[in-house]
Amino acid sequence: MNLLLFLLLLFNNQADPSEAVCVSAEEKKLYDMIMDYRKSLKLEPIPYSAKLTLVAQTHVRDLAAHFDYENRGDCNPHSWSDQGKWTPCCYTSDHSKASCMWDKPKEISGYEGAGYEIAYFSSGGASAAEGLDGWKKSPGHNPLLINSGTWQKLHWQAIGIGIYEQYAVVWFGEPADKSKLKVCH
8 A cells, every 4th residue: 555645644644544544465465365264154145345445554554563462471462552643542352442453444434333353473484375264263352253042133334354473453433434445466
């Protein structure tokens, strides 16, 4: 993505990403792999969301710049730093501050509903294949991918993906997003 365009979006809270959000080849690959996985289980595809993608891309850049995975204390990668135009939060494993993460799509992009995130870290650099393989094996992440368990009654109408350096995140949402998304390389 054009760095200047990303920075303009990052510092313009409530940005309308309809003409601006692009996905990388690796982000598109992850989207296609998730949709293939869902198709293999006879699940419907989830439409790409420009707004959730903006949130995902913002989050992976925030994580890469400000989250120390090795010395993170109680905070996990769903946390947000105090280095942007968003409310910072330390997301803990007890989920006691879950709303700080669920509210990020509305806070950052104006998305109409809550967002639910799965995150992945690889010290060697995040990749679509490794991320999806790990999420499929994870009892806490796979249910979001395939709408099972706690998530079985939800009908995902939007998905956003961000991959940057060591981090990959996928955001899921129920309300449809009519914003346009470009696939840029």
